[in-house]
Amino acid sequence: MKIALDAMGGDFAPGATVEGAILAAEKLAGKAEILLIGDEGLIKAELQKHGYTSPRISVIHTTQVIAMGEHPTKALTQKPDSSIAKGYALLKAREVDAFASAGNTGAMLVGALFSVKAVEGFLRPCIASFAPKLNGGIGVIVDVGANADCKPEVLEQFGEIGSIYAEEVLKIPNPKVGLMSLGEEEGKGNMATQAAHQLLKANTSINFVGNIEGRDLFNDKADVIVCDGYTGNVILKMAESFYDILKEKNISDSFIDRLDYEAVGGTPILGINGNAIIGHGASSPGAICNMVQQAYQMATSDVSEKFKKTYSA
Structure with missing residues (x-):
């Protein structure tokens, strides 16, 4: 190789x-x-x-x-x-x-x-990043910056491609796919996320678990977190800031250390x-x-x- x-x-x-x-x-x-x-x-x-x-x-x-x-x-x-x-x-x-x-x-x-x-048939290539889980696992976030605005069908494809990556590269069996929104209820979110929810829900190729909120980033509710690139980038940069703040205060924690971008090395283009x-x-x-x-x-x-x-x- x-x-x-x-x-x-x-x-x-x-x-x-x-x-x-x-x-x-x-x-x-x-x-x-x-x-x-x-x-x-x-x-x-x-x-x-x-x-x-x-x-x-x-x-x-x-x-x-x-x-x-x-x-x-x-x-x-x-x-x-x-x-x-x-x-x-x-x-x-x-x-x-x-x-x-x-x-x-x-x-x-x-x-x-x-x-x-x-890839022919894939609407908008995206950048993925990773979220450490409190249970020791890892999740994947798509998108984190390539596509600031996304149509519902694009978000659906992010769920599909994120699921494939999680299963094939991260070795997570039947990964749970969650849609980042401003409430767990099916009707919450803006027009794009509401429509994307229905598409993801009807998609039999993925294990869709519904909407998730920002507080679910590090728990085990979802292995794949779907969002537009604008939202994903804000989430990513905020998570990185936790690491920087705690390091500045000389606070060491094994979980927080996993938020350091150096631990992963880079973001794949999917x-x-x-x-x-x-x-x-x-x-x-x-x-x-x-x-x-x-x-x-x-x-x-x-x-x-x-x-x-x-x-x-």
């Missing part, structure tokens, strides 16, 4: 990305090869700094970098030899099994849509023809390592192919 990693993506690249790749290569020894994409001279200098010479990591040279503040579409058009463009080219050609980057989030989304493209992960711009080597391992889990589960089969049917 081959996993491509954007060595130039992130606030601390290429130092943090190369170090993270080394950590991941050791953890995935014998299971996957990591391809570092970016400036060969800079990457090799970092590898030499760590005394790393193993063939578990190889380098693919590119001459351009998409900066964090650049316009995604323009940057991808004007920089075809950028690390993000090259990563998606490799993914599209099936020369790698997954692509991960902590670089420009917009460019990662645009690249996914215009390179590997959306509904595209391939496995792609977006990491946090401020990713440390540990976060990069976890992102690469998450990419490996996605590729091993073959979840993108299961998305295709679901919607082609």
Whole structure:
């Protein structure tokens, strides 16, 4: 298996990305090869700094970098030899099994849509994130930022694709799907969530448990939390703030530690023809390592192919 990693993506690249790749290569020894994409001279200098010479990591040279503040579409058009463009080219050609980057989030989304493209039949590719559960488990939230406004049928597909991801990658049998709303009752919510509730309720391919509220984020009422990207992003950032606040107050707790974005490493893009992960711009080597391992889990589960089969049917 081959996993491509954007060595130039992130606030601390290429130092943090190369170090993270080394950590991941050791953890995935014998299971996957990591391809570092970016400036060969800079990457090799970092590898030499760590005394790393193993063939578990190889380098693919590119001459351009998409900066964090650049316009995604323009940057991808004007920089075809950028690390993000090259990563998606490799993914599209099936020369790698997954692509991960902590670089420009917009460019990662645009690249996914215009390179590997959306799965035929899936309306709006989305970004998923994760919610630790008090019982020790983990849940998946879709969407957390790609689609601020969603029609009811899009929310229904989020429930389907989130359920497939939870079952195939997180190994949750018959995952419970809940619709985030402002009340548990069926009639609560805005026009979109009320209509989405009826679609999800009638969908026999998922285990829909009804509406859930914000207080249900960390309990075991739902394994898959469905919401539009605007709501999901607010939920995600608020959850992350709990971790930051408690760390600032020198309060340590094993559950709260699981709210740290570094523990997961990145957010998968769901509904595209391939496995792609977006990491946090401020990713440390540990976060990069976890992102690469998450990419490996996605590729091993073959979840993108299961998305295709679901919607082609």
